Amino acid sequence: MLTRRTLLGVIGAITLSVTAPVAMAQEEIYIPLISKGFQHQFWQAVKSGADQAAAEFGVRVTFEGPDSETMVDRQIDMLAATLANKPDAVGFAALDSQAAIPLLRKAAEAGIPVVAFDSGVESDIPVTTATTDNVAAAALAADKMAEFIGGKGKVAVVAHDQTSRTGIDRRDGFLNRMAEAYPDIEVVSVQYGQGDQLQSTEVAKAILTANPGLAGMFGTNEGSAIGIVNAVREMSATDLVIIGYDSGKAQTNAIREGVMAGAITQNPVGIGYETVKAALSAYRGEALPEVIDTGFYYYDASNIDEAKIAAVLYD
Amino acid sequence: MSAVIPTLAPSTPGKPKSPLSRLIEMGTHQRLLAFASLIVLLIGFSLVSPNFMQTSNMIAILQATSVNGVLAIAATLVIITGGIDLSVGTLMTFTAVMAGVVLTYAGMPLPLGVAAAIATGALCGLCSGTFVAKMKIPPFIATLGMMLILKGLSLVISGTRPIYFNDTPGFDLISRGSLIGEIIPALPIPNGVLILFLVAAAASYILGRTVLGRYAFALGSNEEAVRLSGVNTDGWKMAIYALAGGICGIGGLLIASRLNSAQPALGLGYELEAIAAVVIGGTSLSGGRGTILGTLIGALIMAVLTNGLRVLSVAQEWQTVVTGAIIILAVYADMMRRKKA
Structure with a gap:
């Protein structure tokens, strides 16, 4: 029975000690x-x-x-x-x-x-x-993608989801810019990996398998972009231009290593x-x-260490 | 603190007890212990933060308890039979989506949506029950499979988009409205909370006063003995899973009404919180023992703890640590008591 008393005491003590400092301010x-x-x-x-x-x-x-x-x-x-x-x-x-x-x-x-x-x-x-401004940021990703693949070819998008504002804006920002400015670039597939690295990897692998000769892929957030990188590594695909979004250690590493061309970063x-x-x-x-x-900024291996960019990237 | 604790631990250590008092203690002690923890938490939080003990915050806590409480009641029924139900969270979501299909997609009247959610829940529960009772798949695996199936189906049927209930007037009142508030304006307890207590009362009645309830406990204590005495154990077990499923349907209505939408991706992880509430409330995971009142108190403890730590602005990392510690302490206390009894 002492145990029970002790336990109640401990519960109370946790409550009070964890919270005591807060009461003062x-x-x-x-x-x-x-x-x-x-x-x-x-x-x-x-x-x-x-x-x-x-x-x-x-x-x-x-x-x-x-x-x-x-x-x-x-x-x-x-x-x-x-x-x-x-x-x-x-x-x-x-x-x-x-x-x-x-x-x-x-x-x-x-x-x-x-x-x-x-x-x-x-x-x-x-x-x-x-x-x-996610629409403008994703349009910039489309411009960079077009620049890398020479204004023509097939590209695909791995998006994080189709319901949230950011998911919709980034997807549409990219797709609309491609449709308006680059008639020779065809977006062959837009698929969703829920921003989960593993799911996005599977999605990206499926896209790669289904579309031989794909020139580039855009991942709309950190998980989506890393998923594409994983897929490219697992399938040993070459000559694929990857544009990512946000940062994180895995993504910045991929950019430094040259696996990923560059990424948009929010602030x-x-x-x-x-x-x-x-x-x-x-x-x-x-x-x-x-x-x-x-x-937002576009960053790649050339400016990743500049003070302005480094300040907004996270690991 | 020392002023608070002794009043809540009134037992006299070391004295031998009469068989009668021991019997009474066995039934009520765990609930008393859980209840005492709840009171300690409430008093502790009120002492530290003047903002904790406000009517609006108490209502926020009850509101936060409503969905988890209903799911925990469903889980309690299954756990008493010696099983486990991992699908309560995604089943809740699935029933919410089905309500959305009937009300928003098909534009049918409100009562049909309510019926659809509960019927879907009961049907899915019956499926889990069939897997467990007839196909002899261990409950953990059967309901794990069900959890994933339902998560997937929710996404498929909704097209992975939330379904909003803007075209069904009154739907949001299921959870957000307040019948009590209309009678006593000072106490606007949301209907969702009222529904939780009604479900609890009904489940308590079923467990304590009906054949179904008696067989649920018997299955959890010694299924083989029940079967050998000529009882159709499979049928009763399936009935319990179906009942639990129907209750998850009520949970689905509550959450959909509260959010005024069926969120198809939601639900994973909710089963663990429900099971935590059940365990804190003193229901044995090995079956045969448990109470709805205990579960209700367990769910309240979880909600009070989460809310209180938030009101005190404890860093979120630490909130999780404290919650985990409380779960372990609660179960340990239960085991100590059992050893002594």
Whole structure:
């Protein structure tokens, strides 16, 4: 029976000791960010940008996101718990715009400004959206691809998904640019690997098998791009131009080794930074533009170590 | 802290107990222990954060419990028979998608969508039950297969796109509306929570007061003995899996209504959280023993813990560590008690 008492004690002790330091910091401005993910390197880079801004402006920032980008309900629970803390402003990257609207409305009623980041929320509640212009970024990928393959040939796309805003924008940004500007390039296949490296590998292998003589492939996010690289390695394919998206160790290595021609990088650090900055402005009642473009770059082996690029790449 | 703990651990160590009190203890102790942990958590969080104990946050916790609670109740039924159901999460999603097909694609009225979700759930549960009872596939494997089949089918049928329920007025009220709030405006408990408690009451009644419930426990304790005494064990087992499936259908309606959409990619990982709630609530994974009330408390503990750590802005990495530790502690406490009993 002593055990039981001890156990209850331990449970209580964990609760209190883990949380005790938090109770002291009540006065400073509090801006929680609810993201689409947490343990992915991309989201960790967003978090580091948010932390930078927090240090610079002297505000308290927390960062949370569900384990997987499918867990729409878990993200809503996170938002609910966060609103209970009466934050001064909230950063929110919606997994599903519609599902979050009742809670966002509640935030608006409580006078808590909401800043959308990464992908927009289909609602007029957010005061602004800090995001990459994905359509323009994917169009740049199409331009680079065309340049490498000499303006003609067959190419394919491995996209991360067909439902999220980023998935749709990057796919269409690439496809539309190809259709408009490069009549001699044919996009033979667009397939989806859910951003999962292994699934994307299988998808890319299937495309390679089905299309001998393929000139290039575009992967719309980190997992998709790495999937293509894996497929090329496993099938020992040569002469394939790969354009990737985002960064991460595996992708930057592939670029350094020459397996991948180059990649588009968003500025995840900038997304986190701009979100906190905008949230603070909104809290102070300052006017904000409807969209804050956080920028994107094309990088390859030649400029990967330049300060401007290195600062936005993550491992 | 020392002010809190002793009041919650009122037992007297070391004294020999009468058989009667031991018997009472066996039935209620685990629930008391789980309940005590729940109270400790609630008090602990309230002491540390002034924002924790608010009506709106308590409602957020109940809301967060509703889906996991319903799935955990389904899992409890199967686990009591000595089986396991890994498909509860993706079955929930599949039933939500089927509700979407009936309501949004086919444009049929709301009650038909509700019926479709529950019937789909029961049918899929019956399939799992058939694999387990008739084909003698171990429950772990049978429901693992079912989990993947249903995940795939959800994506196929929905075309991997979320199905929205914007054309079905009232659908979002299944989970988001509040009948209680209309009667007592100060207490806007969402219908989803009300449904969870109704499902719990019904499952509790079935387990405690019906033949089906008695056979569920008997199957979990000693299936061979039950079979040798002339009972159609296969049939009863299939009935339990079907019932659990139907309950997952209710879970599917709750989540779809809450999100106002059927999200086809969702559901993987939810089975483990449901099983965690079941285990924290004192149901034995080896079958033959368990209560719905325990499971309900287990699900609440999970939700309170997650919410509380969030309200206290504990770093997310540590939230996961703490949750894992609590699960192990809860089960260890249960084992210690059993050893002594």
